[in-house]
Amino acid sequence: MSRGSVTVSNNKRIVSERGKKNQVDQNRPYAWLVEKERGLSGKAEDTAIIFLTNKECPFKCLMCDLWKNTTDQSVEIGAIPKQIAWALAQMPKAKHIKLYNSGSFFDEKAIPVADYEAIALLLENFETVIVESHPKFITQKCLRFRDMLKPALEVAVGLETANPDVLEKLNKQMTTEDFCGAIRFLSRHNIPSRAFILLRPPYLSEDEGVYWAKKSIDFAFECGVGCCTVIPVRGGNGVMELLHNQGKFEVPKIQSLETVLEYGIQLQSGRVFVDLWDLSIFSNCDLCFEARTKRLDLMNLTQKIGKRVSCACEQHE
Template sequence: MPSTLLYPTQAAERDKWILSQRPERNVVDPRRPYAFFVEEELSAAGEVVSVATVFLTNRECAWRCLMCDLWRNTLTETVPAGAIPEQIDYALSRLPPARQIKLYNSGSFFDPKAIPAEDYPAIAARVCSFERTIVECHPALVGDVCLKFRDMLSNQLEVAMGLEIAHPEILERLNKRMTLDQFSSAANFLLANGIDLRVFILVQPPFIAPSESLYWAQRSLDFAFDCRATAATLIPTRGGNGAMEASSLSGEFVPPRLEVIGAAAEYGVGLNRGRVFVDLWDVPVSPGDCAECRDQRVARLRGMNLTQSIPPRVVCEHCEGCIES
């Protein structure tokens, strides 16, 4: 049974505490991606394009972020050489054609313990038909290795980095092991070298009161676009990793309401500084959500993703919609 001890105040103890809360990880195959599909996304040129999204199976990320549940589909060892190209082949042979590709790997693409660098040429060869290749990476691993991979590609490289929140104290408590200055430096490196930047932002992470979550989502969007991101993705913070449930017992975390997510998306789209998406892969259910209008609100967010315009607000006779109405 997970520990009920309070979340440690010292960074050195947090990894151990977070690991102690975990349930079992899922069984995955090192030669198969654990998920893949084609989705639609609005491009920087304002065109809806198809994107092949492949979730690669690899070794767990080196960082132990409080809110992360991506480790559940990872391995404890580095995959053998050739396994990642084989995973990409497996997914692409089963997907319809697409114009862009996301290679997401539950961690950092440029972590050599996750994606063997010797596989870069084979990976680059497999994505050559796409217009854009999007990978994800922790800011600490952004450096010359990104340029090495960029130079192997025949298309535009985009790197997605998790900002999470622009609140420095909360960011530190999330065990992200980075500062806002480090994030900004990594962003500057990418942009100086012709690599596009995408930013992940958490909506209502732990330690943020629901009444303050919209404000900090807005400030995080401001920070992302100050870093010259071409796209920012709002991720509704969810439970399911053990640690988040332990946090919720002490009132430190509740999933964000759809009204808050919608208001954050409206703000970002209204800035007109870059595309703003809401991650709708696994939208958590908040205790404050209205069951009668939930589907309408999710559909509204989906429409906002694809048009980057603000549609009419949801009118529901069953709830007050205290933020959107």
């Protein structure tokens, strides 16, 4: 295969474009933070987020850079509870917690089933526990973990896009039918869910990226999720830079993120958030960036559409 093309179904090719992983400690999470999130109560409440260190996800998704903070082998039994206990000791109290693990919580090679009980005990003072999973790992293990928990369980699932052709090219190794089946399984067992949706994955123009982000929100809500988080796609994992050089990928504009969030909120089908991490990547104007960031943050917290930011930069689009 020549370097001028990318066959995205080839895991080895995607991995071959990567840099080195970061050094991690199996007894420590690689990051943690506390942020406000608007809950089902209608209030913006503190939510703890722990980014667990564990074995890399088996799915080599084209756009993913989460592999950078993973191990090559499964962590020892007891390591994940140690990570959670350590992080909780550093954090202020919060009502809700997200355990994000650069893959799937219900992947036994990432989070040992033998640790479920210890994890549940550590989380007993929270109201909600949110974990993430690929649809293929949403099985009876979800119910086992839920039954051990005192807090309510919620599962976040990466839809990424409802465009079937692009979804296949992302090497996600799932279909929209797989996503919907997983959400309906969770719903049948009274487990709330949320979806991750990408804004402008590779192979889409700016307008197409906005269109398919909107369609993906529609699809996720139709399947039964209660919440959608829109993530603007960035580079940084090697293969995305290769696609950029081929003219097949550009980062989306912050204005497009605003448009998609406005659309999601006005649906009133459930909460819709946008990811605010590293937003400067998506802005080409220093004059309006801060105002746009504050507006997006406020819309996340209130789920109300704020007044659009006016800037001369839009006249030159």
